[in-house]
Amino acid sequence: MSVRVGVITFPGTLDDVDAARAARYAEAEAVPLWHGDPDLKGVDAVIVPGGFSYGDYLRCGAIARFAPVMDSVIEAAGKGMPVLGICNGFQILCEAGLLPGALIRNSGLHFVCKDQWLKVENNTTAWSSRYELGAEILVPLKSGEGGYQATQSTVDELEGEGRVVFRYVGDNPNGSRDGIAGVTSANGRVVGLMPHPEHAIDALTGPTDDGLGMFLSLMDEVVNA
Amino acid sequence: MPKPEILDPQGQAVANALPRLGFEGITSVRQGKHFELEVDDSVDDATLEKIAETFLANPVIEDWVVRRVEA
Amino acid sequence: MPKPEILDPQGQAVANALPRLGFEGITSVRQGKHFELEVDDSVDDATLEKIAETFLANPVIEDWVVRRVEA
Amino acid sequence: MTIDTVKHAETTPDQEQPFRELGLKDDEYARIREILGRRPTDAELAMYSIMWSEHCSYKSSKVFLRKFDESLTDEMRSKMLAGIGENAGVVDIGDGWAITFKVESHNHPSYVEPYQGAATGVGGIVRDIIAMGARPLAVMDSLRFGKADAPDTRRVLPGVVAGVGGYGNCLGLPNIGGEVVFDESYAGNPLVNALCVGVLRTEDLHLAHASGAGNKIILFGARTGLDGIGGVSVLASDTFAGDDGGGKRKKLPAVQVGDPFTEKVLIECCLELFQEGIVVGIQDLGGAGLSCATSELASAGDGGMHVYLERVPLRATGMTPAEILSSESQERMCAVVAPENVDAFMAVCGKWDVIASEIGEVTEGERLVITWNDEVVVDVPPRTVAHEGPVYNRPIERPADQDALVANGPESLARPTEPADVLKTVLTMAASPNLSSRRWVTQQYDRYVRGGTVLAQPSDAGMIRIDEETNRGIALATDCNGRFTKLDPYAGAQLALAEAYRNVSVSGATPIAVSDCLNFGSPEDPAVMWQFERAIQGIIDGCRELGIPVTGGNVSFYNQTGSTAILPTPVIGVLGVIDDVRRRIPTGIGAEAGETLLLLGD
Ligand SMILES: Nc1ncnc2c1ncn2[C@@H]1O[C@H](COP(=O)(O)OP(=O)(O)O)[C@@H](O)[C@H]1O
Numbered sequence: 001m002s003v004r005v006g007v008i009t010f011p012g013t014l015d016d017v018d019a020a021r022a023a024r025y026a027e028a029e030a031v032p033l034w035h036g037d038p039d040l041k042g043v044d045a046v047i048v049p050g051g052f053s054y055g056d057y058l059r060c061g062a063i064a065r066f067a068p069v070m071d072s073v074i075e076a077a078g079k080g081m082p083v084l085g086i087c088n089g090f091q092i093l094c095e096a097g098l099l100p101g102a103l104i105r106n107s108g109l110h111f112v113c114k115d116q117w118l119k120v121e122n123n124t125t126a127w128s129s130r131y132e133l134g135a136e137i138l139v140p141l142k143s144g145e146g147g148y149q150a151t152q153s154t155v156d157e158l159e160g161e162g163r164v165v166f167r168y169v170g171d172n173p174n175g176s177r178d179g180i181a182g183v184t185s186a187n188g189r190v191v192g193l194m195p196h197p198e199h200a201i202d203a204l205t206g207p208t209d210d211g212l213g214m215f216l217s218l219m220d221e222v223v224n225a
Numbered sequence: 226m227p228k229p230e231i232l233d234p235q236g237q238a239v240a241n242a243l244p245r246l247g248f249e250g251i252t253s254v255r256q257g258k259h260f261e262l263e264v265d266d267s268v269d270d271a272t273l274e275k276i277a278e279t280f281l282a283n284p285v286i287e288d289w290v291v292r293r294v295e296a
Numbered sequence: 297m298p299k300p301e302i303l304d305p306q307g308q309a310v311a312n313a314l315p316r317l318g319f320e321g322i323t324s325v326r327q328g329k330h331f332e333l334e335v336d337d338s339v340d341d342a343t344l345e346k347i348a349e350t351f352l353a354n355p356v357i358e359d360w361v362v363r364r365v366e367a
Numbered sequence: 368m369t370i371d372t373v374k375h376a377e378t379t380p381d382q383e384q385p386f387r388e389l390g391l392k393d394d395e396y397a398r399i400r401e402i403l404g405r406r407p408t409d410a411e412l413a414m415y416s417i418m419w420s421e422h423c424s425y426k427s428s429k430v431f432l433r434k435f436d437e438s439l440t441d442e443m444r445s446k447m448l449a450g451i452g453e454n455a456g457v458v459d460i461g462d463g464w465a466i467t468f469k470v471e472s473h474n475h476p477s478y479v480e481p482y483q484g485a486a487t488g489v490g491g492i493v494r495d496i497i498a499m500g501a502r503p504l505a506v507m508d509s510l511r512f513g514k515a516d517a518p519d520t521r522r523v524l525p526g527v528v529a530g531v532g533g534y535g536n537c538l539g540l541p542n543i544g545g546e547v548v549f550d551e552s553y554a555g556n557p558l559v560n561a562l563c564v565g566v567l568r569t570e571d572l573h574l575a576h577a578s579g580a581g582n583k584i585i586l587f588g589a590r591t592g593l594d595g596i597g598g599v600s601v602l603a604s605d606t607f608a609g610d611d612g613g614g615k616r617k618k619l620p621a622v623q624v625g626d627p628f629t630e631k632v633l634i635e636c637c638l639e640l641f642q643e644g645i646v647v648g649i650q651d652l653g654g655a656g657l658s659c660a661t662s663e664l665a666s667a668g669d670g671g672m673h674v675y676l677e678r679v680p681l682r683a684t685g686m687t688p689a690e691i692l693s694s695e696s697q698e699r700m701c702a703v704v705a706p707e708n709v710d711a712f713m714a715v716c717g718k719w720d721v722i723a724s725e726i727g728e729v730t731e732g733e734r735l736v737i738t739w740n741d742e743v744v745v746d747v748p749p750r751t752v753a754h755e756g757p758v759y760n761r762p763i764e765r766p767a768d769q770d771a772l773v774a775n776g777p778e779s780l781a782r783p784t785e786p787a788d789v790l791k792t793v794l795t796m797a798a799s800p801n802l803s804s805r806r807w808v809t810q811q812y813d814r815y816v817r818g819g820t821v822l823a824q825p826s827d828a829g830m831i832r833i834d835e836e837t838n839r840g841i842a843l844a845t846d847c848n849g850r851f852t853k854l855d856p857y858a859g860a861q862l863a864l865a866e867a868y869r870n871v872s873v874s875g876a877t878p879i880a881v882s883d884c885l886n887f888g889s890p891e892d893p894a895v896m897w898q899f900e901r902a903i904q905g906i907i908d909g910c911r912e913l914g915i916p917v918t919g920g921n922v923s924f925y926n927q928t929g930s931t932a933i934l935p936t937p938v939i940g941v942l943g944v945i946d947d948v949r950r951r952i953p954t955g956i957g958a959e960a961g962e963t964l965l966l967l968g969d
Pocket residue numbers: 507508509510542543544545546547802803804805808809812823824825826827828
């Protein structure tokens with residue numbers, strides 16, 4: 001059975017080609033989804049890729065979350081569809097209320113593009129089951145507004161429920177609370193992270209192929225469902 | 226404006242720079258956004274509130290104030 | 297605030313989005329920055345003006361207003 | 368507001384015109400009157416003054432640039448699909464792929480407003496690449512600043528780097544390399560040279576020309592505002608006489624604000640238009656805005672053109688025809704489209720939310736006619752605006768102090784002899800601004816986006832995979848050492864060429880073409896012209912030796928503070944091809960112990 005993974009393109013999305021490629025590397029079929037079209041085309045999962053949707057001029061992800069396709073994504077996620085938000089996609093999922101918290105300007109105030117070590121803190125989500133708990137992976141981080149922020153009670157809740165999926169290893173690159181790089185929804189189906197696993201699927205064009213595990217995790221999830 | 230309990234790296238950076246530039250006596254700086262909307266008379270206060278809350282501000286991390294000024 | 301003749305892509309993006317969200321009657325939007333400084337009484341208006349002009353604003357493309365509010 | 372029309376100009380031959388304020392010399396103004404057989408209108412004067420500026424007309428460098436083409440051998444020409452004179456050069460790299468690339472300067476704007484100047488520099492070069500019908504693949508930036516510890520460098524450098532990154536990152540173009548060099552000669556005159564490379568199928572090459580009477584001219588992208596009309600606003604004092612607005616506009620800073628989101632959408636929109644095959648010709652709107660786009664399209668085509676200026680979507684109120692024609696608003700393109708394809712064109716623009724307006728058509732005859740609400744405000748032979756501007760043979764003279772400069776060699780400097788001294792020297796060098804790590808800069812640039820980057824910092828050359836099936840790719844490097852070039856402009860330019868060539872070669876790619884950005888002082892200074900002439904000759908002779916052509920580039924003159932010119936800085940970009948990027952050679956000494964280190968050459 002072929003697994004169909006939708007990849008959304010908003011005006012200003014940049015990493016849609018990479019997300020689609022990553023899905024194909026995991027032997028899924030990548031299905032392009034258009035921001036203005038609420039039709040999810042029968043996909044099994046959705047990736048909200050990185051970039052600067054609508055220029056991110058108001059606030060990262062703030063305009064994109066109102067796109068017609070997002071209504072469908074919110075509804076599908078409510079029924080348990082796996083959704084992955086990468087970078088701008090993570091910001092959009094936070095703005096849409098699918099994930100808690102918000103992303104703010106990096107503490108260093110500059111855009112940061114670097115290869116970043118992450119620790120896998122939860123390997124029970126739809127997108128992280130292929131990793132060993134506590135594994136360290138190296139993937140690119142590239143963002144100007146990647147500082148994860150939430151109220152203390154939200155952070156306590158996330159930590160208490162094990163909903164931090166990835167944490168930065170070493171120096172905190174952007175001032176995220178508790179070094180949080182990625183979080184998941186209560187049911188483990190929706191995951192958002194600032195670093196870019198889709199840029200680490202082949203050591204030719206990325207620092208490693210460590211990111212492929214996320215897309216393979218999804219394959220297991222859908223095939224075994 | 227960022228809520229008081231939320232980190233404000235931009236305000237912080239300004240606060241740190243001021244003494245270096247020779248400006249003393251500034252005890253805290255916070256940086257937020259400011260929008261000026263020109264609206265028809267048909268747009269009422271409740272609508273402006275709604276625009277601010279659902280769109281212009283992110284209630285998770287920001288506080289806001291809406292002020293109407295006659296042209 | 298961006299000067300009136302200077303392009304304001306941020307305000308533009310907001311202005312374009314509002315009708316899509318069902319908000320009508322907003323004829324123009326401009327987006328700027330807002331700073332709140334807590335200062336000692338020793339900091340006079342001229343100093344605040346100077347901070348705004350030389351540091352907080354970019355006079356090449358921005359206009360600004362300084363307002364002092366008593367705590 | 369009263370508009371200066373052709374009719375009005377015919378009846379008022381003696382009206383004073385501020386041509387000197389617009390940068391035209393007396394004899395240049397006289398020539399315009401001769402061409403037109405009357406005085407130019409305000410709008411015509413604006414057009415000529417911009418298009419005949421050094422920046423647009425290459426009036427001081429033309430006689431030298433011609434030599435590039437004259438020196439081409441058949442070998443050098445064999446892979447060239449477009450060369451100097453087009454928006455950007457194009458070379459055939461095999462398998463049906465063609466590569467277009469160009470490096471361009473945005474020096475002066477980046478000094479005035481570093482962030483926006485650098486950002487719009489990236490935006491401009493990317494549009495040049497789109498105008499060839501290509502998908503932009505990557506950018507590079509070659510930067511020069513004053514001394515690293517100078518106070519103004521602290522203003523300029525962070526702004527420039529954030530601007531290059533802010534714009535390029537938002538466009539989704541990986542930054543695959545560049546340079547950062549400090550020297551006090553750049554203190555009041557930083558150099559911001561941006562390079563963009565794009566890919567296309569050889570059959571999809573789009574050249575900028577307007578042919579076929581009846582074809583429509585479509586302006587699309589951003590609205591036109593008062594951006595960068597600093598100089599031309601002197602005309603407004605006439606048309607806005609007594610009006611407050613007129614007075615205020617005079618003080619307009621020549622600053623354009625970039626909108627990378629609009630440009631990103633414009634890129635995708637153009638690519639879809641190319642794919643649909645509904646574009647006859649296309650031209651980007653660069654520094655000279657509509658003046659340039661309309662006159663160049665008409666001049667390169669086989670007919671005339673009629674433009675209805677009132678149809679141009681505006682961002683500001685009360686703009687005059689002269690202002691609209693000279694606005695430098697960013698993120699705009701102009702296309703020539705057959706009438707039957709206009710609807711399809713508009714549909715694609717609609718999909719991407721890109722504003723598009725039909726502003727005119729290609730006509731029989733040979734005139735560029737521009738009307739404003741039915742009144743003719745421009746009626747000119749387009750070639751005289753775009754391609755037949757003034758040409759100067761500037762005086763050339765080897766500077767009197769050149770001998771003394773050359774004689775002052777390193778022999779007189781103390782050399783470290785003890786191991787401890789050598790160590791100290793090495794450490795001092797490693798910590799010096801010109802040799803230290805560039806991570807602070809490169810970390811602000813996205814090098815991963817689009818997933819094709821095979822090599823970027825810290826490699827000697829950037830490398831991009833262009834075909835995922837065959838793994839065919841390209842490599843690029845830019846280099847220049849201004850200090851060498853000052854000592855010997857001929858050899859210095861060749862060293863820059865050789866360094867870029869080597870950097871591409873050691874990545875595993877085969878160099879095939881060159882783009883250059885020639886940054887010099889004032890062409891009115893004979894010593895600068897000597898540097899310029901020698902440098903060009905050096906590049907020409909070097910290219911012949913290496914068998915690769917210069918396919919395009921840019922000349923930036925007047926880089927000086929007061930009467931002190933910058934170091935002559937001919938930045939050379941070399942493009943190479945590699946048939947399988949998996950065989951790339953990364954920079955750095957190997958990962959395994961026991962590897963042999965060889966030194967080649969002497
Ligand atoms: N302005 C810049 N933009 C992008 N990359 C840059 C820039 N400056 C330097 N780099 C990259 O950083 C690396 C180190 O640069 P540099 O120290 O100039 O190297 P080298 O001395 O080997 O030419 C190179 O890969 C170069 O391409």
